[in-house]
Amino acid sequence: xxxxxxxxxxxxxxxxxxxxxxxxxxxxxxxxxxxxxxxxxxxxxxxxxxxxxxxxxxxxxxxxxxxxxxxxxxxxxxxxxxxxxxxxxxxxxxxxxxxxxxxxxxxxxxxxxxxxxxxxxxxxxxxxxxxxxxxxxxxxxxxxxxxxxxxxxxxxxxxxxxxxxxxxxxxxxxxxxxxxxxxxxxxxxxxxxxxxxxxxxxxxxxxxxxxxxxxxxxxxxxxxxxxxxxxxxxxxxxxxxxxxxxxxxxxxxxxxxxxxxxxxxxxxxxxxxxxxxxxxxxxxxxxxxxxxxxxxxxxxxxxxxxxxxxxxxxxxxxxxxxxxxxxxxxxxxxxxxxxxxxxxxxxxxxxxxxxxxxxxxxxxxxxxxxxxxxxxxxxxxxxxxxxxxxxxxxxxxxxxxxxxxxxxxxxxxxxxxxxxxxxxxxxxxxxxxxxxxxxxxxxxxxxxxxxxxxxxxxxxxxxxxxxxxxxxxxxxxxxxxxxxxxxxxxxxxxxxxxxxxxxxxxxxxxxxxxxxxxxxxxxxxxxxxxxxxxxxxxxxxxxxxxxxxxxxxxxxxxxxxxxxxxxxxxxx
Numbered sequence: 001x002x003x004x005x006x007x008x009x010x011x012x013x014x015x016x017x018x019x020x021x022x023x024x025x026x027x028x029x030x031x032x033x034x035x036x037x038x039x040x041x042x043x044x045x046x047x048x049x050x051x052x053x054x055x056x057x058x059x060x061x062x063x064x065x066x067x068x069x070x071x072x073x074x075x076x077x078x079x080x081x082x083x084x085x086x087x088x089x090x091x092x093x094x095x096x097x098x099x100x101x102x103x104x105x106x107x108x109x110x111x112x113x114x115x116x117x118x119x120x121x122x123x124x125x126x127x128x129x130x131x132x133x134x135x136x137x138x139x140x141x142x143x144x145x146x147x148x149x150x151x152x153x154x155x156x157x158x159x160x161x162x163x164x165x166x167x168x169x170x171x172x173x174x175x176x177x178x179x180x181x182x183x184x185x186x187x188x189x190x191x192x193x194x195x196x197x198x199x200x201x202x203x204x205x206x207x208x209x210x211x212x213x214x215x216x217x218x219x220x221x222x223x224x225x226x227x228x229x230x231x232x233x234x235x236x237x238x239x240x241x242x243x244x245x246x247x248x249x250x251x252x253x254x255x256x257x258x259x260x261x262x263x264x265x266x267x268x269x270x271x272x273x274x275x276x277x278x279x280x281x282x283x284x285x286x287x288x289x290x291x292x293x294x295x296x297x298x299x300x301x302x303x304x305x306x307x308x309x310x311x312x313x314x315x316x317x318x319x320x321x322x323x324x325x326x327x328x329x330x331x332x333x334x335x336x337x338x339x340x341x342x343x344x345x346x347x348x349x350x351x352x353x354x355x356x357x358x359x360x361x362x363x364x365x366x367x368x369x370x371x372x373x374x375x376x377x378x379x380x381x382x383x384x385x386x387x388x389x390x391x392x393x394x395x396x397x398x399x400x401x402x403x404x405x406x407x408x409x410x411x412x413x414x415x416x417x418x419x420x421x422x423x424x425x426x427x428x429x430x431x432x433x434x435x436x437x438x439x440x441x442x443x444x445x446x447x448x449x450x451x452x453x454x455x456x457x458x459x460x461x462x463x464x465x466x467x468x469x470x471x472x473x474x475x476x477x478x479x480x481x482x483x484x485x486x487x488x489x490x491x492x493x494x495x496x497x498x499x500x501x502x503x504x505x506x507x508x509x510x511x512x513x514x515x516x517x518x519x520x521x522x523x524x525x526x527x528x529x530x531x532x533x534x535x536x537x538x539x540x541x542x543x544x545x546x547x548x549x550x551x552x553x554x555x556x557x558x559x560x561x562x563x564x565x566x567x568x569x570x571x572x
Contacts, residue, residue, distance in 0.1 A: 002210070008036060037100050040153040041066065041074015041199075043175075045097060047156035054094055054154075054175060062092060062177040066199060073199065074153070079178035083127040088179045091120060096158040098171035099133045099148060111145035119145035120174055135171040143169075151175070242303050243315035247322045254282050261333075271329070279329035280314055294399030295323045301375055301398040309363030311386055311396040330394065332387035339382060339447050347485055350492035352391050353447050357499070358524050359393035360385055364440060365517035367395070368433040374404040376431070379417050380439035382446060404433065420453035420464075424509050424538075434511035437520065441506025445469060448496045448503075450483030466507065470536045473504070501530040507538040 001011050012019045033039050033049050040051035043063055051071035053063040066073040116134050123132035129147040136143025253272035261269045267285040285295055302313045317324040338348050367375040384397040400416045410430045423438035425431055453465045462468050472478050478497045483489040502523050508514045522528040
């Protein structure tokens, strides 16, 4: 952003290889170039974009241009004003001339609704004032008076009346000028230089400031370029990476990013078709910082692993500022589309829901137990579970994931994820893969109930799904929270209630009491029984930890601004 010498505040962007003007911030608010305060410099009069000095009075010329070849630099007084020589002052009257921004200035009460004579009198009595602007409606007996202590550019309104407060105004400008003594001929060189000193000083400081901004911009650009090159070089040497695409090829594949499937906190997803006819979903990331971390985490995490219940990363693109991820296409979109239904057109039956839950569990088990390092997803929620044409579920979006060595029991990291799905131990910042187990328990409950974890349309006591689950369990009325929009779910209500015991097991406040995902799979398949004596106070942590009680409602507004959930209800 640059404040230019003509008064324009312009926004510039570095595009391709040069800085280009992107936006002029005040252009729409101002009626033309003449409305800018320094468009014609000090004492310069702007008339339809042309600059000139105040007219002479008879044969006496009171102002000269700073530079005859550059009228926009303004004018200087032939004889500078001096409060000690006020007896030699006179007023130069300029009809049809006004000052910029009069509609925004606050006026002294005594100078409102006054006449021209009173305006001039107040002006001559105030030594610090350099001009008086009097604007009026029909006659000089009633108008407003403004006394600026510095004179910037003036505006000629001969052919363009001044319109203020729904009224057309005339305007007169009065300038104090020092009379030239008969025995003191005008010497333009000395006065010229003395009056140009502030201009030269201001220009020098402005140039220095602009140079500093330019240096900072160059340093940031070089640093950003080096970071991008280092990242690109790093990706080239990571083993097992998927195909690296050229950005122009992705533009062709997606038909110039024409068909958007959805968008989330870090970017948008577009449909594309490879040359062999295979459909793909192309995720285009926007921004820097956390977005670059998300991109690297995703490429490193799922770029070299393969499982039928994990969305396959087909390839990626990292070139200059472009960061894109190419996934296999999932025709039925994200799970939230099918369980948070607004109509009965796409309601899943019991067997479909049961299979989806088991698929998610198998995907998480692979991440936690079958990889070289444990991979903690950290953002399990319906929006990050995708469904193919046969409703096979696959875990997606590894942008927040973390790696844990097999010999590590915990890692310390900053809180990340989506409010409502966060396990209580996030308060201590020391986490394990069991945070995914907790989030998985919330997702199962949403699938069985058919509603979101927070529903602000309900009463306070029913707004948070885990509080409702706890109350219904204590009342032994868990059938009440089986999805009522599905007749098949109602017929299998007892099976759903039995699965809710697995939900409670996954949601234990003490992460040590939660089962690993391998045990969850066995419980879902009926091979093992759910642990007895479950605690339905899901926010409670072990008392020995000394940690405070965890309330997801308190977290909702502290991190949701930076970690927006993905909104991908369409296929991808």
